[in-house]
Amino acid sequence: MEATFLLTLLITFLASFIGYELISKIPQTLHTPLMSGSNAISGITLIAAILIYPEVGESQLLKIIVLIAIAFATLNIVGGFSVTGRILEMFKKND
Amino acid sequence: MIEIILLVSSVLFIFALKLFGRPSTAHRANTFAMLAMALAVFSAFNFDFSKYDPAFYITIVVSGLLGVLISKRVQMTQMPELVGLFNGFGGGASGAIAYVELSKSTLPLSDYFVAIFSMVIGVFTFSGSIIAVLKLRGKLNNVNTTIANIFSAFLPPLILLPSIWDDMEILTLEYFMLLSLIAGVIRVAVIGGADMPVVIAFLNSLSGIAAMSAGFIVNSIILIVAGALVGASGIILTLLMCAAMNRTLLDVLKGGFGGTTLNNEYEKDPISTSPEDVAIQLSYAESVVIVPGYGMAVAQAQAAVKELTNTLKDKNIEVKFAIHPVAGRMPGHMNVLLAEVDIDYEDMFTLEDINSEFSSTDVVIVLGANDVVNPLARTDEDSPIYGMPILDVDLAKQVIVIKRSMSPGYAGIANPLFINDNAKMLFADAKEGLENIIKSFELV
Numbered sequence: 001m002e003a004t005f006l007l008t009l010l011i012t013f014l015a016s017f018i019g020y021e022l023i024s025k026i027p028q029t030l031h032t033p034l035m036s037g038s039n040a041i042s043g044i045t046l047i048a049a050i051l052i053y054p055e056v057g058e059s060q061l062l063k064i065i066v067l068i069a070i071a072f073a074t075l076n077i078v079g080g081f082s083v084t085g086r087i088l089e090m091f092k093k094n095d
Numbered sequence: 096m097i098e099i100i101l102l103v104s105s106v107l108f109i110f111a112l113k114l115f116g117r118p119s120t121a122h123r124a125n126t127f128a129m130l131a132m133a134l135a136v137f138s139a140f141n142f143d144f145s146k147y148d149p150a151f152y153i154t155i156v157v158s159g160l161l162g163v164l165i166s167k168r169v170q171m172t173q174m175p176e177l178v179g180l181f182n183g184f185g186g187g188a189s190g191a192i193a194y195v196e197l198s199k200s201t202l203p204l205s206d207y208f209v210a211i212f213s214m215v216i217g218v219f220t221f222s223g224s225i226i227a228v229l230k231l232r233g234k235l236n237n238v239n240t241t242i243a244n245i246f247s248a249f250l251p252p253l254i255l256l257p258s259i260w261d262d263m264e265i266l267t268l269e270y271f272m273l274l275s276l277i278a279g280v281i282r283v284a285v286i287g288g289a290d291m292p293v294v295i296a297f298l299n300s301l302s303g304i305a306a307m308s309a310g311f312i313v314n315s316i317i318l319i320v321a322g323a324l325v326g327a328s329g330i331i332l333t334l335l336m337c338a339a340m341n342r343t344l345l346d347v348l349k350g351g352f353g354g355t356t357l358n359n360e361y362e363k364d365p366i367s368t369s370p371e372d373v374a375i376q377l378s379y380a381e382s383v384v385i386v387p388g389y390g391m392a393v394a395q396a397q398a399a400v401k402e403l404t405n406t407l408k409d410k411n412i413e414v415k416f417a418i419h420p421v422a423g424r425m426p427g428h429m430n431v432l433l434a435e436v437d438i439d440y441e442d443m444f445t446l447e448d449i450n451s452e453f454s455s456t457d458v459v460i461v462l463g464a465n466d467v468v469n470p471l472a473r474t475d476e477d478s479p480i481y482g483m484p485i486l487d488v489d490l491a492k493q494v495i496v497i498k499r500s501m502s503p504g505y506a507g508i509a510n511p512l513f514i515n516d517n518a519k520m521l522f523a524d525a526k527e528g529l530e531n532i533i534k535s536f537e538l539v
Contacts, residue, residue, distance in 0.1 A: 001400075002486065004427075005205070008311065008316070008319065010374055011319060011320065012307065012323050013183075013321050013361045015319065015320040015321075015323035015324055015327075016326065016327040018109055018322040018324065019112060019125055019323060019324035019325070019326070019328050020326075020327040020328075020330070020331060020392075020413065022109070022112045022113050022115075022116060022328075023112065023115070023116065023327070023328040023331050023332075024331055025116060025386070026115065026116045027116075027117075027118065027329075028418065028426075028427055028430060028443075028445050029118060029427060029430040029440045029443055030115060030116065030117075030118060030121055030427065030430075030433075031332060031420075031425075031426035031427030031430070032178075032425060032426060032428060032431045033115065033118075033125075033170075033427070033428065033431075033534060034115045034172065034328065034332070034427075035178060035295070035296060035299055035329070035425065035427070036174075036178050036181075037111075037115055037124065037125055038112075038115075038252055038299065038303065038328045038329065039178055039182050039185065039214075039299050039325075040128065040132075040181070040320075041108065041111075041128055041132065041303075041321050041325050042182070042185040042186075042299070042302040042303045042305075042306050042322065042325045043132075043181075043184070043185045043188070043306075043323065044132060044135060044136075044306055044318055044321040044322065045185060045188045045189040045192060045305070045306040045309050045318065045322075046136060046188065046191045047135055047136060047138075047139040047186065047310075047313075047315055047317065047318050048140075048189070048306075048309040048312065048313045048318060049191075049192055049288035050136065050139040050140065051139055051197060051313045051315065052192065052196060053147065053151060053312060054146040054147065055141060056195065057199070059198075062195050062198055062199075063189070064292055065191050065194060065195050066098075066191070066192070066195055067150060067151070067154050068187075068191055069187075069188040069189075069191035069192050069195070070151065070154050070155060070158070070188075070506060071154050071157075071158040072158075072184040072185070072187045072188035072191070073185065073188035074154070074155050074158040074159050074186070074298030075158045075159075075165075075181065075184045076162075076164065076181045076182070076184040076185040076188065077132060077136075077159075077162070077164040077186075078159040078162035078163055078166075079161075079162030079163065079166045079177075079181050080160070080162075080166075080185075080284070081125060081128065081129050081132070081163055081387075082162065082163050082166035082167065082290065082337070083169070083178075083181075084123075084125050085125050085164035085175060086166065087171075087174070087431055087434075088121050088122040088124075088125055088169070089439060090124065090322045090431070090434040090435050090437075091118055091121060091122070091434050092122045095131055
């Protein structure tokens with residue numbers, strides 16, 4: 001348990017570090033698509049909703065709350081990627 | 096098998112983030128990220144799709160379709176609102192998941208605190224983003240900071256109080272949720288419109304952090320990795336935006352900046368000009384730099400900008416765009432609007448790249464920008480914008496400011512650029528003004 005938790009923390013640190021390093025030199029032109037794209041990625045919390053949905057038990061209220069989370073996260077993912085695609089399409093035709 | 100899928104997904108996410116960093120590869124980044132997301136979501140089912148009832152699948156399909164619909168219909172000028180809205184949804188989802196996990200009594204103590212954290216951050220992101228969207232839509236004015244200060248002062252007792260009622264655990268949870276909700280509303284409500292690039296980037300980062308902590312609760316490495324990537328990239332944008340205003344994040348979040356007129360008195364009257372004169376002035380120029388600001392977005396003047404650019408380029412006049420990092424209402428807002436009308440990103444320049452060129456520029460057109468070209472930032476130590484990096488347009492040979500009136504910008508102060516000897520004002524709406532200049536060109 002202890003060792004796994006530390007490993008998870010290490011992964012968290014490494015991922016944050018990689019994220020910081022990869023993005024730190026991004027040109028201003030791409031700030032919006034980056035934000036919109038990473039915004040879509042934050043909808044990945046959908047995974048958590050999928051994992052807990054079958055185990056939510058008898059409570060109808062909790063089930064509805066998970067369904068709301070699923071709706072929100074799906075909107076975030078699908079809408080986010082779709083709009084990022086739209087923005088990047090505009091940059092692409094300049095090439 | 097699941098582990099391999101998740102490994103591939105993590106690597107794809109990291110590659111996607113790398114590809115986002117260059118204009119030529121950015122469109123591939125989106126594809127990579129989508130693929131990574133699809134793999135990650137697929138793996139969450141663990142090949143057992145029968146565990147899920149119709150309500151589950153219907154929710155996914157309906158909200159997915161709704162997401163596509165919204166994203167296709169929205170106009171480019173409304174992009175800050177849309178990013179804010181989706182961001183709020185992501186945060187809200189993480190908050191709701193944390194709440195459900197906390198409601199189950201089986202959570203170990205270490206996870207309990209992570210879940211509380213995830214809920215607070217998620218709910219704060221949700222309510223804060225909704226308020227940000229309302230502000231961006233102009234539906235909500237600045238709220239007095241006193242309310243926020245009173246709330247912050249009462250927050251510690253408000254948190255300590257429920258711990259006395261520890262026999263009613265659920266009540267405490269909802270109480271925490273309510274407090275986070277109110278905190279999000281109040282915190283964003285006191286921040287003014289032109290600080291929105293910071294707010295949007297900051298909320299974006301928070302939604303990543305909320306997702307990351309949700310990953311700790313459900314023991315999902317991919318969730319932690321993706322959440323951390325988003326959290327880190329959001330922080331970078333937040334700090335970049337703060338640096339561009341020479342203010343700290345805390346100072347921005349404290350709110351109360353701008354929105355009120357501090358000083359709008361001028362020693363002399365500005366020189367007013369006409370579209371015809373501007374057209375003549377431009378036709379004699381060899382180099383022109385256009386400085387777009389939020390006024391261009393409000394007036395939807397992008398197409399007119401493109402037309403003027405074409406007219407000038409046809410006359411062999413060099414046209415460049417100087418974009419301040421916080422111009423507009425989200426990071427990179429002006430770049431997106433210009434890209435929408437096919438302006439080459441090679442022609443868009445950052446503050447660092449173009450500032451040395453102004454002194455050799457014939458004509459600068461300031462289009463709906465104000466504080467980011469105010470020379471007081473360099474000279475007046477008492478000014479609220481002192482020290483903020485600005486575009487040094489006052490050094491150019493001639494400056495044309497297209498603006499509806501002499502009213503001050505967000506910082507609420509007079510802009511001496513407008514009465515500079517080399518500056519002329521064209522009093523018009525950004526779009527109308529440009530269109531009249533273009534029309535005058537046909538007569539020149």
